[in-house]
Amino acid sequence: MEKIKKSLPLQIFIALALGIVVGLIFLSMGLADFxxxxxxxxxxxFLNLLKFIVVPxxxxxxxxxxxxxxxxxxxxxIGLRTIIxxxxxxxxxxxxxxxxxxxxxxxxxxxxxxGLEYEAxxxxxxxxxxxxxxxxxxFQPMVDASMLQVIVIALFIGFGIIIAGEKGLGLKNWIDSxxxxxxxxxxxxxxxxxxxxxxxxxxxxxxxxxQILGSLALVLLTAYIAYAVHAxxxxxxxxxxxxxxxxxxxxxxxxxxxxxAFTSTSSIGTLPVTMExxxxxxxxxxxxSFTLPLGATINMDGTAIYQGVxxxxxxxxxxIDLTLGQMxxxxxxxxxxxxxTAGTPGAGMIMLAMVLQSVGLPVEGIALIMGVDKIFDMGRxxxxxxxxxxxxxxxxxxxxxxxxxxxxxx
Numbered sequence: 001m002e003k004i005k006k007s008l009p010l011q012i013f014i015a016l017a018l019g020i021v022v023g024l025i026f027l028s029m030g031l032a033d034f035x036x037x038x039x040x041x042x043x044x045x046f047l048n049l050l051k052f053i054v055v056p057x058x059x060x061x062x063x064x065x066x067x068x069x070x071x072x073x074x075x076x077x078i079g080l081r082t083i084i085x086x087x088x089x090x091x092x093x094x095x096x097x098x099x100x101x102x103x104x105x106x107x108x109x110x111x112x113x114x115g116l117e118y119e120a121x122x123x124x125x126x127x128x129x130x131x132x133x134x135x136x137x138x139f140q141p142m143v144d145a146s147m148l149q150v151i152v153i154a155l156f157i158g159f160g161i162i163i164a165g166e167k168g169l170g171l172k173n174w175i176d177s178x179x180x181x182x183x184x185x186x187x188x189x190x191x192x193x194x195x196x197x198x199x200x201x202x203x204x205x206x207x208x209x210x211q212i213l214g215s216l217a218l219v220l221l222t223a224y225i226a227y228a229v230h231a232x233x234x235x236x237x238x239x240x241x242x243x244x245x246x247x248x249x250x251x252x253x254x255x256x257x258x259x260x261a262f263t264s265t266s267s268i269g270t271l272p273v274t275m276e277x278x279x280x281x282x283x284x285x286x287x288x289s290f291t292l293p294l295g296a297t298i299n300m301d302g303t304a305i306y307q308g309v310x311x312x313x314x315x316x317x318x319x320i321d322l323t324l325g326q327m328x329x330x331x332x333x334x335x336x337x338x339x340x341t342a343g344t345p346g347a348g349m350i351m352l353a354m355v356l357q358s359v360g361l362p363v364e365g366i367a368l369i370m371g372v373d374k375i376f377d378m379g380r381x382x383x384x385x386x387x388x389x390x391x392x393x394x395x396x397x398x399x400x401x402x403x404x405x406x407x408x409x410x
Contacts, residue, residue, distance in 0.1 A: 008193065009252075012259040015194035016201055019263075023205025035203035043203075043264075046196030049189050050269045053182060055142045057272060058293045059154050060179035065286030066158025067172055075155065075290070078395055082291045085391050086299045087335060089238070093230050093301040093383075094334045097308025098327050100226040105316050107218055147268060147297040151290075186272045193256075193273065197263045204263075204374060216372050223309045227302060227379045234301075235390045243394040245281070253281040254389045261385040265377045267296040270385050278392045287396040295388030300351070302380030302387070307334040307355045310376075314356065314365030326359040333358040 026035050066075055133148045135141045141149035157175075161168035236247035243250075257277045261270040271292060278288040311330055315322050322330075337351045353363050369376070 008190070009255045009259065011194040012197050012256055015198040016259060016263060019198045019201025020205050022198075023202040026202065026206040032203070032206040035206040039199050040203040041199075043196050043200035046189070046192060046199070047264060047266065047269050050272055051145060053186050053189060054268060054271050055145055055147075055150055056178065056182045057186060057275070058147065058150055058289075059142070060175050060182060061275070061285070061289035062151060062154035062293065063158045063161070063172075063175050064179055065289035066155060067161050068286045070162060072159055072162065075158075078287060078290060078399065079294070081395055081398065082294060082391055083298075085238075085394060086295060086387075089234060089301050089387055089390075090299070090304045091331055091335045092234050093304040094308045094331045096230045096234075097223070097226045097305035098312065098330065100222050100229070101309040101312035104218060104222045105312050145268065147293055151293055151297070190273060190276065193260060197260065200263045204378070216369065219309060219313045219369065220372060220375055222313075223306055223376055224379050226305045226309060227383045230301060230305060231383055231386055235386060239390050239393050243390070243397045245393055245397070250281065250390070250393060251386075253277055254386050257385050257389060258382045262378045262382040265374065265381045267299075267381055267384050267388070270381075271296050274385055274388060277389060281389065281393055283389075283392045283396040284399055287399055288392050291392045291395055292388050295391055296385075299387050299391070300380075300384055302383030303351060304334045305383065306376050306380045307352055310352055310366075310369055311355055311359070311361065314368060315361055317365060317368055318362060320361065322359060329358050330355055 023035065026032060069075055069078075132146075133152055135146075135149040135153060138153065140146075141153060157171075161172050164171075231251075235250070239245045239250045240247050254277055257270055257274040260273045261267060264270060274292050274296070275288055278292060279285070308330060312322065333355050334351065337354050352366055356363050356365065
């Protein structure tokens with residue numbers, strides 16, 4: 001496994017590069033449909049395997065983490081710090097997105113807006129989201145991969161084992177055994193990651209090649225510059241000052257998760273790889289098992305940047321100049337929406353519709369960028385996952401220092 005961990009970033013990077021080259025070849029041959037029909041399915045099979053193993057690993061690892069803390073108050077403290085961090089970085093992300101969108105907006109190609117149609121999905125109300133966090137059935141959340149509900153189930157089981165004391169040891173030992181088995185399965189799945197990355201990258205390039213070079217190229221570039229600035233500046237500052245870790249070490253350790261998230265565009269699907277990266281970075285197991293699944297569900301820094309860039313671009317196309325007050329509204333709405341749309345399929349589009357409505361922009365404008373949403377999604381998912389890892393590093397460092405102080409006090 002150590003050999004796999006050391007070589008995995010290089011293997012994924014090579015697979016990514018080969019995928020781009022082969023995708024361009026198929027594009028030049030006019031065989032984009034062939035890639036989606038016969039190459040993409042192998043990537044989909046891999047994603048299905050990851051989704052299959054994610055729920056049992058999240059369930060068992062969170063239970064283990066809660067039990068190892070042996071104190072319900074500690075769990076609450078870790079959870080509160082994690083959520084506050086996610087809220088702050090999401091707010092920073094949307095501000096960075098708005099800044100770069102305003103810098104480049106004078107150069108955007110203004111597209112035709114007449115005849116646009118887009119039916120926004122109904123956003124989930126915050127209170128409905130709050131109610132839906134708590135499951136009414138033990139098995140359904142696992143079948144639906146509803147991660148917030150799975151996390152709640154794991155927390156209750158972990159709390160129950162702590163309170164039961166010795167009588168709960170039998171269940172704890174069984175869960176420990178299950179976790180080890182699931183980790184062995186996950187290790188086998190991760191071995192074929194480079195092949196899956198290649199199979200997912202080829203159709204992305206073959207299908208979206210023309211759009212990348214089209215009129216939306218500058219908007220995409222703006223988003224990716226903002227993604228890079230947020231990752232390199234915000235996360236570097238956070239992990240060095242709050243997590244006491246060299247940013248170079250952090251990004252090197254996070255690279256496999258970033259590359260896989262970039263290709264798969266699924267934070268949940270990337271979770272097993274993210275947890276492996278957290279282990280390599282020295283994150284405490286009980287911290288990683290809680291912060292990473294939570295982050296994969298509610299942390300949307302990359303998506304927040306996308307909201308800012310897309311909002312300014314759509315406003316420009318409709319000849320609208322947003323005021324500072326409207327931009328402040330976008331920051332607030334996007335930050336809150338990152339929780340309100342948690343676990344919802346197509347969350348990025350739903351969040352964007354909410355943001356546009358909050359400042360009176362036409363929701364139909366989403367149709368202008370839908371054609372290249374996949375390209376936006378690759379970058380924003382990669383940033384989301386790196387943000388999850390930064391939170392795990394910071395919270396883990398805090399816990400280690402706290403435990404060290406307590407040990408010295410004794």
